Each structure stands twice: as C-alpha cells, then as structure tokens.
Amino acid sequence: MSPEEFAAINGRQAWANWRTIPRCLSGNVPDRRLLVVDLGCGAGDSTAVLAFWCPAGSRVIGYELSAPLAAVASRRRYRHRTGATVDTAIIVQGVGGELRDAAGRPLAAGSVDLVHSSGLVGHHLTRSTVGPLVQELARVVSRGGHAFLDVGPTLGDGELTACMREAGFQRLCRKRSFRFDPTGEVVFVHGAAEAPGAPERVQLVYGDLLSQPVEGIVNAWNRNVLPWWLLLPQGVSGAIKRAAGTAPFRELVAKGAIPLGGAVHTGAGCLPFRALIHVAAIDLTWRASAQSIADSVTSAMRLAERLGLSSVALPVLGSGSGGYPADEALGLILDTLERLDSPVRAVVVRHLPGGPG
C-alpha cells in the first residue's frame, strides 16, 4: 500500500489517537523523561501524539514493517506540546522478534518505560501469534513500566489480558476514543500493581463461578417479570439454581420486576455464600447492551457495598442468552469495575467449558 492509500484509510485511527493516548497517559506514567516505543507506527500519526503528550525530554522509537510508511514517518518532525523538538527514531522492523535499536543492537532488558500500539495488536495479531511480542515486552519493559496495547477484531481485551498476565503484567484500565468504542487501548503495568500479598481489587479468573472464595456471587438474571418456573434453567442461573435450590428463586419472585441494569439480593440457599445478587443485564427481548451490562455491574457492586460484603464474583454478564460478544462484555465489565473504585473485591469469572454459563 502506498503512503497516500494508507493516509486515506488511517484517518479514523489518527483521530482516535488524539483522544485515546492522552487518556492512557493521564495518571499512569511518571512525569520524567521516558523511553517510549511505538509499535506499528505507520506514517507516524501515533508517534506524533506520543511525542506531543509524553513528558518533556522523552525519546520515541517507532517500529514499522512497511518501509515506505517508515520513510514517511522518518521525514516528519515531532514536537512536544511545549514546542520543543522530540528525539525520535523510526526503524523498519516487524514486531514478534527482538526489538532492535537503529544500530541493530537488541534493546537492553528493562530499558523501555512505555510501549504503545494502535491499529496493530488487536487488528493484525491473534491469540496464537501475539506470544513472541508479549515475551519481548516482558523482556524490554522496565518493572513498573507500562504498555498501552490496542484491542480489536483479531484480539480482544480478555484474551490479550490473559496473555499479558501470564507474562507478568497487570491490567490497569482500558481507554477509548468514545464511550462505546469497540476498540481502544488496554493499559498494563509490568509487575505487581498492589502491595505484595494484597489481593487485587479486580481480578479475572478462568473457572467456576460457584467455587470462588467470595462472600457473594452475581446471578445473570433477567427483568424478573416471568414466573421463575416458566424459565428454562440455563447458563449461570441454571447452575446456581441446581446448586442453591429453589428457595432463593422463590424469594426473588417476591422482589418483583427489576429495572434493566438493576440488582436485587436474596439468600444463597444451599450455596456457601452470604448472598446472591441477581442482575437484569438483558431486556425483555433477551438482549444485552453495553449500557445494560455496565449498569448491572454498577448496581451489583453498590448493592454488595450496602450488604457489607467484602468480595463478590461475577460471571461475564450479557454474553450468554444476552448474545453480547463475550470478549467485549468481559472488557466492559473489567472497565466498569476499575472505574467504580469500590471497597468490595470483585472477581470476574470466565467460565471454562463444562462449567456454568
């Protein structure tokens, strides 16, 4: 693709960079000179935003697979918001092997403060091809350093987060160009985000919702307008009903209709929890939306606070009968939990085949 063709199709990404990158930087990176790497820098649109917003004195190295695009990026002058010229280098290199400097030497281990990608990781890589890049990030990013990596159609938030966790990164948040942007960038920090030994406030685990060591669990319920005995037990609620017995569901009937995105609690029946929190993440046509999922998470956590629970486990709401893509729903749930800043510890449980819902 020629640089002109690239410029014609990269407009949306170039616009999104100006909204997403400063949101990722804000409150996350220290205010000192940084060594910044821009993976898949294209014609330098993302490099220009990094150069503008990163702390004064930072150096930015862009990596680009396409030589013609790298040539365009190399010819540009990059300015900091103070007007100062920013020290940059553009290197023609694909991601997936050792990242090298302009002289061809591997970047030193732990030397990079921030790695950025937009339009690359979630748009060109997959769960099976991202591994070597993640290993390289674990090598070059300093402890406490950050990675802002885009998610999108080829690699979603949940899968990327799982790979990054295995390599020693913690997910901090996800920033988007607008509220329901299906892409955006996930912010990771290298190393433990919490004091050693302290459990993370928001955790993602793979397994069985009903086996979590927490005080309450969230049931992916509905508007509660149909008698429960008319509903076929399925997914999470089916598993809860089988293990808890019918008592919590009889109690639930007495609570009446639940507003979309709302939450009510009942006892846990035979399950070993202090409470079940039932949320209505799906509407009367059995569909979930970004809004209904985010509102359900907020309602469940606020209710858990009022009940004095110290911890709750949540399934990937909206992704079963609600039909919302599981990876997107997971990202949305993690985002909402991170924004809430609740004292209640939240464990998001992605089910394993053979487990509930």
Ligand SMILES: C[S@@+](CC[C@H](N)C(=O)[O-])C[C@H]1O[C@@H](n2cnc3c(N)ncnc32)[C@H](O)[C@@H]1O
């Ligand atoms: C959508 S563009 C985004 C460019 C730039 N980050 C921006 O925001 O304007 C994605 C870029 O990633 C580059 N790319 C794709 N696969 C790559 C790889 N394996 N290694 C390095 N660059 C790659 C493409 O050539 C393209 O320039």
